[in-house]
Amino acid sequence: MNNKSFYILFFAILYCLPLLAQTTFKTKYFQIQVDNKGYIHSMKNRTKAPEQEFSPTDKPSPFLTLYNPNKKLYYFPQKANYSASEKIMTIHFDNGSNARIRIDEMEKYLKFKLLSLTNSNEIEVIQWGSYHTNITNLMGEIIGVARDTSESVNYAIGMLALNDNTIGGTADIQGDAAPFQYVIHSPDPERFPLPVSLTEGQVFTLGGDGISDVAFYGHKEPYYRILYGNAAELDKNGRISITYQSRDRRKEREVYYSLIPNMAANTPNHLMVEALPRVDYIGSSIAFWGSPDSTALLDVIQDIVKKEGLPYPMVNGKWIKDPAAYVPDILTEGGEYDHMIDYAAQLGFKAISLYDQGFLKPDRGNEGYIDGKDFSKKPLKTTSVNYSHKEYGALAKKQNLFIGRTPITNSLAPGTKDASPVPSDSIWYQQKRALAQNISADDTLIYVDDPTHLEEIGSWEGHAKSLNIIKIGKELIHYLGVSESKPYRLLNVTRGYWDTKATAHKANDTLYKLQVTLNYGYDGLIPNMALQDKIAEYYADICQLNNINYYDFDGQEFLFNNGHGYYSAKRFFRKMFERAKVLGVEDIRFTGATLSEGSWHYQSIWNVGGGKNLYDAETREWGSATSQGKDLRDVSYSNYFPVGMGGNFPITKDSKVEDYEHIQAMAVGTGATYSLKLNQKNVEACPQKDEIFKVIRTWENARAANAFPRWVKKMLVDPKNSFRLEELDQDTWKLYKIDHSNANKELLATLKRANGY
Structure with a gap:
């Protein structure tokens, strides 16, 4: 061999070494390649030839990253080795840590599990990814998915957490709940081009004053995308990356937390975060998948959920995420219940939300007997007799229906067992300080050892002055402000707040500045994790004792207020x-x-909010008063979740059948549900009541039969179209396209019940 041939061969081998070092992992629909540095260089769709590449050439994806929050530093892979016999990849990081990860190739997803991590003392969080894609269409920021819904591509790449302490989002998020804000993103630049003043990935705060939640939604433009997480993010080119993380929660820490940190009315507070024994990132596990988008939910995500033992709630015998299981509910108004069960049964709905009964406050003092242990309270009124929840719920169950209430989630309201007049010792706090001097039961001069952060008002959510509360022993004390110079004392003090007993306290007694909710009827204290677990169980007790099976958790964001974010919510609902x-x-x-x-x-x-803010049936637009309907539709749809039209579409004396034909067509086409607002007096005054009920039931029967193909659903969502659906028998429907005058009926399709439905 001459020298020239030798050098050609040498450089050819050198060039091929990185390629030979690639490790390939496959599923039925998806293939990735990981190089010897621990980066994913390829993500391919295996269902088409040629296989389309979704990994950007300029952005390889770190298989795993480590995060040190004290230094605000990420550590990245430097080297990776894979043992095929053990199915274990070992990744070496630039801080000297080594991670061992089990990789299983399942039929429809890849399963990653962190087995161990060395040199981990300063590593508080591990992060799966970020996994970068070149997909620029729909971003599922809640569950971490990048979707291309176009007919030409029709592919999605996503992740799911396989254990509670693995959550969607990046490692650096304060309080483990990503900011609620807008980002600029066009899902289709040809249809929705960005103005020259805006760029992909640009962030904007919400609308309004930061107090009115309706006013948050202030941008009707399709490229203003509201965010409810950051498990999917954008780069400047609109390309979507997906990320999950897991935190070591065994140590107490402090965060500077607000869910809406960019609004003046909701600036962050400093919040201590409770240490949780035995909750750390070893064992963190995810499913990583790629699939045709049109079948991803029921073919792949459902497969992951069932095989990995994830929560699988059902309604009417179907998984709640199955679009054929989407069904509206009734939201009551007017306080009269003679016909509500009959209405729901005629409509084919599942639940009756007793919204006009007001907030249900968690009060463990009643042990779940919300109408008394003898059920003597009868708040549900009919013309002839009044019912307890247990009695009315029993009547509903005979029709395969649920009744439900609207709780304020984990907000411990004044007058309830854990809040006052004898507050629990399991209330969580923002700050912990010590009394500097003895105080009597009458003293309002309260001196503290350290004023740091005690000037902050209430919680991040509106900073309600009425909720600026400290706890010493079993006494709650209200104050506003702290002196600026020594000796530091609390200002504007009110002793014995919320009817607690003012008592003497000694120097060095612990003073807790409590974590709270907000005012406007939601007033309450936040429990620590052990007490929150008990409250979650209490809501199950209420169901069993009172024949309740439905909740509308208002103030659901309060579950984030202990600083554990999405983990806290996941744990609450699991309990x-x-x-x-x-x-x-x-x-x-x-x-x-x-x-x-x-x-x-x-x-x-x-179904949060409602009315014309969510969907206006008259103008046929997703939010005519605000952009809330458009915003929440885009979030839900992108995350494979039923879209909500809110509490809406009340039946009144002026209601017309054709309005509900349109509402149902839009709901089925979009994959939406709603809470139908029914006031018994108004319903009975409607001349077309029975016809409206029949129309809604016809559409819901066909939806439950999974009778609408994709091409039909695409037509249903066009607001310019009007439809009429007629039921021939329990398995067959005829769908007609009609003009706005309800004439010129044209048969569009004959619909049939799908197999398995």
């Missing part, structure tokens, strides 16, 4: 569902004020 199962309670159906990675598996629907 509630586990207790319900022990008690023999059917899967609890619930909606709430928010949606997060912590609630995604458990939460059935998301």
Whole structure:
């Protein structure tokens, strides 16, 4: 061999070495390659030839990263070795840590599990990814998914956590709940081009004054995308990256937390975060998948959920995420209940939300007997007789229906067992200080050893002055402000707050500045994790004792207020569902004020807000008063979650059948539910009541039969179209396209019940 041939061969081998070092992992639909440095260089769709590449050439993805929050530093892979016989990859990091990761190739997903991490003393968080894609269409920021829904591509890449302490989002997020804000992103630059003043990934705060939640939604432009997490993020080119993380929660720490940190009315507070024994990142596990987007939810995500034992709530015999299981509910108004069960049965709905009964406050003092242990309270009124929840719920169950209430989640309200007049020792706090001097029961001069952060008011959510509360022993004390110079004392003090007993306290007694909610009827204290677990179980007890199976968790964001974010929410709902199962309670159906990675598996629907803010049936637009409808539609749809139209579409004397044909067409096409606002007097005054009920039931029967193909759903969501659906028998429907005058009926499709439905 001459020298020239030798050098050619040498450089050819040298060039090929990195390629030979690639390790390939495959599923039925997806393939990735990991190099010898621990980076993913390839993500391919295996269902098409040629296989399309989704890994950006300029952005390889770190398989795992480590995070030191004290130094605000990420540590990245430097070297990786894979043992095929053990199915273990060892990754070496630039801080000297070594991670051992088990990798299993399942039929439809890859399963990663962290087995060990060395040199981990300063590593508080491990992060899966970020896994970068070149997908620029739909971003599922709650569950971590990048979706291209175009007919030409039709592919999605995503992750799911396989244990509670692995949550969606990046490692550097304060309080483990990502900021609620807008980001600029066009899902289709040809249809929705960005103005020259905006760029992909640009962040904007919400609308309004930061207090009115309706006013948050202030941008109707399609490229203003509201965010409910950061498990998926954008780069400047609109390319989507997905991320999950797991935190070592065994040590107490402090965060500077607000869910809406960029608004003046909701600036962050400094918050101590409780240490949770035995909750750390060893054992963190994810499913990483790629699949045709049109079948991803039921073919792949459902497969992961069932095989990995993740929460799998059902309604009417189907998984709650199955679009054929999406079904509206009734939201009561007017306080009259003679016909509500009959209405729901005629409509084919599942639940009756007793919204006009007001907030249900968690009060463990009643042990779950919300109408008394003898059920002597009868708040549900009919013309002839009044019912307890247990009695009315029993009547509903005979029709395969649920009744439900609206709790304020974990907010410990004044006058309840854990708040006052004898506050629990399990209330969580923002700061812990010591009394500098003895005080009598009458003293209002309260001196503290350290004033740091005691000037902060209430919680991040509105900074309610009425909730600026400290606890010493069993006394709650209200104050506003702290002196600027020594000796430091609290200002504007009110002793014995919330009817607690003012008592003497000694120097060095512990003073807790309590973590709280907000005012406007939500007033309350935040429990520590052990007490929050008990409250979750208490809600299951309420269900079992009172024949309740539905909740509308208002103030759901309060679950983040202990600083554990999405983990806290996930743990709360797991505790509630586990207790319900022990008690023999059917899967609890619930909606709430928010949606997060912590609630995604458990939460059935998301009918927050309502009226013309969500969907205006007259103008046929997603939010005519605000952009709330458009914003929440985009979030839900992108995250494979039923879209919500809110509490809406009341039946009144002026209601017309054709309005509900349109509402149902849009709901089915979009994959939406709603809470139908029914006031008994108004319903009975409607001349077309029976016809409206029949129209809604016809559409819901066909939806439950999974009778609408994709091409039909695409037509249903066009607001310019009007439809009429007629039921021929329990398995067959005829769908007609009509003009706005309800004439010129044109048969669009004959729909049939799908197999398995």
